[in-house]
Amino acid sequence: MGLIDGHCEEKTNFSSLHWQDKITEPLIQHGKIFATETAESHGNNKGSIWVVLLSTFVAVCGSFEFGSCVGYSGPTQAGIRNDLGLSLSEYSVFGSILNIGAMIGALTSGHIADFIGRKGAMRISAVFCIAAWLAIYFSKGALSLDIGRFSMGYGIGILSYVVPVFIAEITPKNLRGGLTTVNQLMICIGTSVAFIVGTVVNWRTLALTGLIPCFILLLGLFFIPESPRWLAKIGKKEEFEVALRRLRGEDADIYQETAEIQDYIENLQDLPNPRIQDLFQMKYARSLIVGVGLMVFQQFGGINGFTFYASGIFVTAGFSSASVGTISWACIKIPITALGAILMDKSGRRPLLMISATGTCLGCFLTGISFYMKGHELLMEWVPILALSGILVYIGSFSIGMGAVPWIIMSEIFPINIKGTAGSLVTMVNWFGAWVVSYTFNYLMSWSSQGTFFLFAGVSAATVLFVAKIVPETKGRTLEEIQTTMNY
Structure with missing residues (x-):
């Protein structure tokens, strides 16, 4: 590992000297993200960066769709129940079945992305989401609502895996963290937009707005290249080189990057097709x-x-209305997620994770203290303020690291021969955890409101230790370097 790290540092220093006089302006100014090309680029010009940015924009339309699907149920509960006469339990099924569909989508996502490509997987996801929105729009009862919501979950289950993987595979290493974080940022924006628009339009109209990112995604996929690493994996050498050339620029010297990817792929050719049990080998x-x-x-x-x-x-914490808290929530989440994207390739993954987990631990602790004070009637005037502070500290801290970084690292650490199978497993675990927490939260609050948040604080504290002891730093390293040092 030390030799590889040293080699990377030597290449970067050489690149900085080589390009210092040639490039006098930043190659990118997008949301205050500035980058200068390094050794991996080998001569990328400005035009090639815009191909990467266009490809990322198209892919994160899927992330926006993800957020729209998740946020849809928030502002529509009263309208759907009144119009269709649903009971609370029927609406609860409608809300929770999204996670079930997403778990199944996650299980199949890796195999789909490996079989028909990253673009093909995004197309399938968009089709499922379009069918889902139409089913909801034309719903006359609970059954069609549930079918639509389940299909929606299946679509975003695939998107939750394939979007960060696609972005990680097309971007230069010095931009990979920041651009992959845009995935999480667009999920946040999609959720917020769905909530805001849902307060001014009815639930059927809101369902139609969910079609917009799907159509943009489907159209945009015609104008961007497929993942070069996937093309190399399936043996399409010419298409691989054409795709890499489009992403790196017509005047770029892609020889070294091409050779590195092909050598890595060739070393994997003799390995058998991965099965789920293969993931549990010691080398992985x-x-x-x-x-x-x-x-x-x-x-x-x-x-x-x-x-x-x-x-x-x-x-529950004592606010007469939840509007102050929810508006504050929306105002803080998006800009802090954007800040995380800016810092991703500057500070690295590990520092962001540890700062984020420390903050979520503090936020949970403050919220737990507020409920403890309320339960014992201590300083009651401070309880709402302390609860609001704790929740905002939690969501701000989560947004800067724990929201996006696990997905980025997931897209970086698995070798391409097992990435599909491993990605499916990891994504399914994520959706299963989401379902468990959302299903049990009210039961935990009934057991002990302060105990619930102290429990979450303990998990966040354990996260800091896990990152410090186990998680590697992947900033500034090619995917092949990361995977070689971790798995062989």
Whole structure:
């Protein structure tokens, strides 16, 4: 590992000297993300960066769709129940069945992405989401609603895997973290837009707005290249070189990057087709522990409890109305996620994860203290303020690291021969954790409101230790370098 790290540092220093006089302006100014090409680019010009940015934009339309699907149920509960005469339990099925569909989508996502490509998987996801929105729009009862919501879950289950993987495979290493984080940012924006638009239009109209990112995604896929690494994996050498050339620029020297990818792929050719049990070989143990572990800590830290029941938490804490808390929530989440994207390739993955988990631990602790004070009638005037502070600290801290970084690391650490199978497993674990927390949260709150948040604080504290001891730093390294040092 030391030799490889040293080699990377030597290449980067040479690149900096080589390009210092040639490039006088930043290659990118997008959301205050500035980057200068390094050794991996080998002569990328400005035009090639825009191909990467266009490809990323198209892919994250899927992320926006993801957020729209998740956020749809929030503002529509009263309207759907009144119009269709649904009971609370029927609406609860409608809301929760999304996670079931997403788990199944996650299980199949890797195989689909490996069989028909990253673009093909995104097309299938878009088709499922379009069918889902139409089923909901034309619904006359609970059954068609549930079928639509389940199909929606299946579509976003695939998207939750394939979008970060596609972005990681097309971007230069010095931009990979920041651009992959845009995935999480667009999920946040999609959720917020669905909530805001849902307060001014009815539930059927809101369903139609969910079609927009699907159509943009389907159209955009015609104008962007497929993942070069996937093309190399299936033996399409000419298409691989054409795709890499489009992404790196017509004047770029892609010889070294091409050779590195092809050599890596050739070393994997003699390996058998992976099965789920193959993931548990010792050589993949660290990657599997890191990938699954981060998803477990992300979900069992309580994010879906905070997200799905934020309004209830604010009211329980003593707010006369939840509007102050929910508006503050929306105002803080998007800019801090954007800040995380800016810092991703500057500070690295590990520091962001540890800062984020420390913050979520503090946020949970403050929220737990507020409920303890309320239960014992101590300083009651401070209880709502302390609860609001704790929740905002939690969501801000989660947004800067724990929201996006586990997905980025998941897309980086698995060798391409097992990436599909491993990615499916990791994504399924994430959705299963989301379902467990969202399903049990109200029961935990009935057991002990302060105990619930202290429990989440303990999980966040354990996350800091896990990252410090187990999770590697992947900033500034090619995918092949990361995977070689972790798995062989």
